[in-house]
Amino acid sequence: MKLADASKLLKERGFKNTPKRYDMLEYIFRQNKYVTARDIQQALKDKYKGLSFDTIYRNLSTFIEVDVVEVTELDGEKRFRSKCSSSEHHHHFICLDCGNTKSIYRCPMDNLSVDLPGYTVQSHKFEIYGLCPECS
Structure with a gap:
């Protein structure tokens, strides 16, 4: 899945494409790995002063609900990555x-x-x- 496809899907499902939401999604899609909420906060801290974990987790929940982000748990912490572009089971x-x-x-x-x-x-x-x- 590409970032543009994810943004389109969010909009189709009735979610606004706010700059903060887009920047979070863009950060996740640029990575080739699972990232934590803390990673996202660190990456966006200069642009969004006071970006809270509440806001990050609320958006991550939305991304999961719309199926544009995958989640796993490692060392007791949830980690997130962009949905794979392959529709093949893997x-x-x-x-x-x-x-x-x-x-x-x-x-x-x-x-x-x-x-x-x-x-x-x-x-x-x-x-x-x-x-x-x-x-x-």
């Missing part, structure tokens, strides 16, 4: 040092029916954590 490798992500297109759920006969899986989430080649 998962992510997340570097524990730099936070960069890499898409993984093989799904471990593909062979799970052997281990769960008779069960109906409705959803799943799978992430791999480690160090990328640059951080190893």
Whole structure:
């Protein structure tokens, strides 16, 4: 997904494209990694003095609701990234040092029916954590 597509989707869903909301979204889309609310606050602190976590989390909730941002939890903290442009089912490798992500297109759920006969899986989430080649 591209930033312009995300902005358009927000507008179509009835959310205003305020400068602050756009700048938050732009920051998230510029990253190739999951970011924290603190990262967003630090990136925008000079432009928006007194930008509160309340405002950041309220907007992040909106981004998640509209499905333009993905969320994960790492070390007990929520982290956010732009929705992947690929509509193909995939998962992510997340570097524990730099936070960069890499898409993984093989799904471990593909062979799970052997281990769960008779069960109906409705959803799943799978992430791999480690160090990328640059951080190893």
